[in-house]
Amino acid sequence: xxxxxxxxxxxxxxxxxxxxxxxxxxxxxxxxxxxxxxxxxxxxxxxxxxxxxxxxxxxxxxxxxxxxxxxxxxxxxxxxxxxxxxxxxxxxxxxxxxxxxxxxxxxxxxxxxxxxxxxxxxxxxxxxxxxxxxxxxxxxxxxxxxxxxxxxxxxxxxxxxxxxxxxxxxxxxxxxxxxxxxxxxxxxxxxxxxxxxxxxxxxxxxxxxxxxxxxxxxxxxxxxxxxxxxxxxxxxxxxxxxxxxxxxxxxxxxxxxxxxxxxxxxxxxxxxxxxxxxxxxxxxxxxxxxxxxxxxxxxxxxxxxxxxxxxxxxxxxxxxxxxxxxxxxxxxxxxxxxxxxxxxxxxxxxxxxxxxxxxxxxxxxxxxxxxxxxxxxxxxxxxxxxxxxxxxxxxxxxxxxxxxxxxxxxxxxxxxxxxxxxxxxxxxxxxxxxxxxxxxxxxxxxxxxxxxxxxxxxxxxxxxxxxxx
Amino acid sequence: xxxxxxxxxxxxxxxxxxxxxxxxxxxxxxxxxxxxxxxxxxxxxxxxxxxxxxxxxxxxxxxxxxxxxxxxxxxxxxxxxxxxxxxxxxxx
Numbered sequence: 001x002x003x004x005x006x007x008x009x010x011x012x013x014x015x016x017x018x019x020x021x022x023x024x025x026x027x028x029x030x031x032x033x034x035x036x037x038x039x040x041x042x043x044x045x046x047x048x049x050x051x052x053x054x055x056x057x058x059x060x061x062x063x064x065x066x067x068x069x070x071x072x073x074x075x076x077x078x079x080x081x082x083x084x085x086x087x088x089x090x091x092x093x094x095x096x097x098x099x100x101x102x103x104x105x106x107x108x109x110x111x112x113x114x115x116x117x118x119x120x121x122x123x124x125x126x127x128x129x130x131x132x133x134x135x136x137x138x139x140x141x142x143x144x145x146x147x148x149x150x151x152x153x154x155x156x157x158x159x160x161x162x163x164x165x166x167x168x169x170x171x172x173x174x175x176x177x178x179x180x181x182x183x184x185x186x187x188x189x190x191x192x193x194x195x196x197x198x199x200x201x202x203x204x205x206x207x208x209x210x211x212x213x214x215x216x217x218x219x220x221x222x223x224x225x226x227x228x229x230x231x232x233x234x235x236x237x238x239x240x241x242x243x244x245x246x247x248x249x250x251x252x253x254x255x256x257x258x259x260x261x262x263x264x265x266x267x268x269x270x271x272x273x274x275x276x277x278x279x280x281x282x283x284x285x286x287x288x289x290x291x292x293x294x295x296x297x298x299x300x301x302x303x304x305x306x307x308x309x310x311x312x313x314x315x316x317x318x319x320x321x322x323x324x325x326x327x328x329x330x331x332x333x334x335x336x337x338x339x340x341x342x343x344x345x346x347x348x349x350x351x352x353x354x355x356x357x358x359x360x361x362x363x364x365x366x367x368x369x370x371x372x373x374x375x376x377x378x379x380x381x382x383x384x385x386x387x388x389x390x391x392x393x394x395x396x397x398x399x400x401x402x403x404x405x406x407x408x409x410x411x412x413x414x415x416x417x418x419x420x421x422x423x424x425x426x427x428x429x430x431x432x433x434x435x436x437x438x439x440x441x442x443x444x445x446x447x448x449x450x451x452x453x454x455x456x457x458x459x460x461x462x463x464x465x466x467x468x469x
Numbered sequence: 470x471x472x473x474x475x476x477x478x479x480x481x482x483x484x485x486x487x488x489x490x491x492x493x494x495x496x497x498x499x500x501x502x503x504x505x506x507x508x509x510x511x512x513x514x515x516x517x518x519x520x521x522x523x524x525x526x527x528x529x530x531x532x533x534x535x536x537x538x539x540x541x542x543x544x545x546x547x548x549x550x551x552x553x554x555x556x557x558x559x560x561x
Contacts, residue, residue: 105522105529113526113548124527126548 017436019429022401026388028435029206029398035336042319042438043068047170049321049330050074050084050149050156052182054193054349055101060118063101066332066340067158072146073097073107074156077118082151084158085120085143096143100197107143116143153182154190163444170448173416174265177312181323184348185297187304192346194328195360199343201369203378205385207320207333208435210341210377214329215267215316216257216427219402224376233365233372235284235358244366244373251278255422257403258311258414262449264318264434266427271413275309277302287358293351311414316427318434327363337385343368400425400432497552500525507533507557510547514540515556525549 016025028034048067051074055063062075064087071087073096087095089109096107096116106123108115115124120143125132146158150167155178157167168175184191203210213220221229225244232238235246252273259266280298284290314324322329330342345363347356367374387393403424410419420426441447497508499521506518508528516530528547532540 104524105520106524106527108522108524108526110524110526115522115524115527115546124546124548126526126550 013436013439017432018397019400019433019436022399022404022425022429023397024400024432025397026394029208029385030336030389030394032336034439035206035333037439038435039068039333041441042435043333044160045164045438045441045444046319047148047150047157047159047164047167047317048319049317049323049328050158051198052192052194052344052346053082053151053154053156053190055196056082058103060103060105061101062097062104062107062118064097064099066342067146067160068333069335071095071097072158073143075118077120079119081119082149082156083118083120084146084149084156085116086145088144089114090122090141090143114141120145153179154192155182161444165444165448170263171317172260172263172265173414174260174263174267174312174315174317177267177269177315178317178323180310180313181325181328182346184350185294186300191349193349195345195347195356195363199368200340202334202338202340203382204337205339205378205381206337207331207339208431209381209385210329210339211316211320211331212428212431212435213381214322214331215314216259216425216431218257218268218423219425220377220380224380225373228372228376231372233362235287235290235362237286239285247281247283249278249281256414256419257422257424257426258417258419259427259430260416261418261430261433264431265315266430267312267315267322268422268427269312269314269414271311271410272309275305275307277305277310284358287354287361289352290355290358293355297348309413311417316431318431319438326359327367329367337389339381341369400429404429496550497555498525499528499549499552502528502555503559505559506555508547508552509554509556511551511553516545516547519544528552 016028018024050065050067050072051063055061056074056076059076059078059080062073065072065074073085073087075083075085077083087097089096089111091109091114092111094109094111096109098110104118106115106117108124113124113126114122117123122138122141125136125138147160147162148164148167149156149158152167164170171178179189182192183189228244231244233244253270254273255268255270257266258269277298279302280295282291282295284294314322316322320331326346328344328346330344332340332342334340345360347359363371365371403420403426406424407418407420407426409417418426418430437447500523502508502518502521504518504520507515508518508530509515513536514532515534516532518528519531520529522529526549530545530547532543532545535541
């Protein structure tokens with residue numbers, strides 16, 4: 001299929017992203033024109049995370065979300081159907097919904113009073129008979145609705161592009177990862193709800209700083225998170241070396257950077273050397289009763305997954321959402337140098353309140369706008385962004401060479417994935433490759449399922465992965 | 470005499486006989502009107518509030534009385550400036 005090479009000034013887009021050499025121009029992180037192209041080429045085309053069905057359990061319930069820079073409304077209509085609408089009146093563009101969430105019969109524009117049913121139909125136009133005199137067909141002026149919406153095990157995703165592949169196809173090998181992220185701790189589908197509210201804050205950096213590095217930049221942790229790694233913010237407090245992560249039982253595995261280059265998704269994932277799940281290890285020493293709950297749930301889940309190999313517990317789903325058990329991280333573009341960062345925290349819907357409270361407190365001190373780990377990251381993203389806007393600074397490309405040429409595949413244990421050493425930049429190169437494909441493509445036919453850009457980092461080669469325990 | 474006259478007349482007198490486009494100080498504030506309330510709308514119809522979205526702009530109504538018999542019993546929406554008067558209150 002044809003690939004349209006769009007030019008950028010006197011340079012082609014490809015000249016800005018040299019993945020064979022691991023060199024990427026800072027322009028793609030700081031240039032206003034490229035940013036505007038992204039909004040069109042990436043964010044009106046890709047499947048984007050909207051929210052969770054548990055946020056809108058009753059008819060008339062709504063929650064405002066975002067697709068790119070633009071607000072959308074996730075609403076359950078009076079017939080119990082879910083919709084995602086652009087939050088703009090068809091008359092003069094005013095937001096028809098100015099609350100973060102709630103329940104309503106209609107969305108009434110506060111400007112001139114056009115009113116829309118929860119199924120998007122325009123149902124009320126002031127002075128309709130007297131002023132329009134039958135010249136306007138209200139059925140043609142409903143709220144703009146996304147081209148496709150998918151309820152994937154409770155998580156809601158949407159795209160503005162009717163030519164996009166199905167969401168499950170879009171996920172490829174990571175569909176199981178996303179499915180499991182919305183299971184309760186015992187492995188039951190549709191088993192979670194989200195803490196309300198979703199955390200939202202703005203950070204002064206391009207969306208790709210967090211979006212392309214999360215779950216693809218393990219190298220930063222040793223330096224950036226050194227203090228947090230020894231600060232005992234984990235559930236176990238001072239025990240277990242003071243790690244920020246919960247204690248886990250030993251289980252033989254090897255960590256890798258894994259990615260699906262032709263789709264752009266990827267994460268830091270383990271390949272386990274034996275089937276099933278590790279037994280539960282008590283870790284909530286500062287929260288009485290929580291281990292009892294999670295231990296019982298884990299046993300049920302171990303039973304469900306007995307004999308199965310699990311691959312991929314987290315994933316960055318192209319382009320801007322990281323899916324993990326217990327947290328969903330979304331980076332919405334807000335302007336070329338500003339990202340609106342959202343955190344949604346799934347929790348077992350049926351968990352007792354003391355478990356929900358304990359999990360919420362842990363997540364709050366771990367990440368989010370005032371969480372300790374996230375604060376470390378923001379410091380880097382913010383100042384890396386600031387130091388990349390300069391005229392001279394832009395002459396110097398970023399270095400994405402780590403692990404280039406050392407990717408391999410393991411079709412038996414991780415089918416469809418490309419692997420690299422756990423500390424690499426394979427996933428970031430994968431996202432940059434997908435970015436280039438989206439920016440060049442004229443339509444979905446150009447970018448799915450084929451990969452028109454030659455593989456970077458050398459050809460992926462068959463290799464037997466090492467075994468660690 | 471039209472159905473608008475009780476308020477319209479007062480308004481017209483107050484502004485010295487100016488054209489009537491809607492009451493101001495006598496405006497019926499619809500945001501908190503409960504379901505079951507009967508109101509008169511600009512067309513002269515008497516309607517019952519079936520649902521109130523509480524946005525201050527619109528009411529869901531059922532037509533109870535109308536000079537156009539085909540409208541009686543139908544569901545409609547009433548815009549705030551078209552609500553002329555409350556003709557039957559209900560307890561909340």
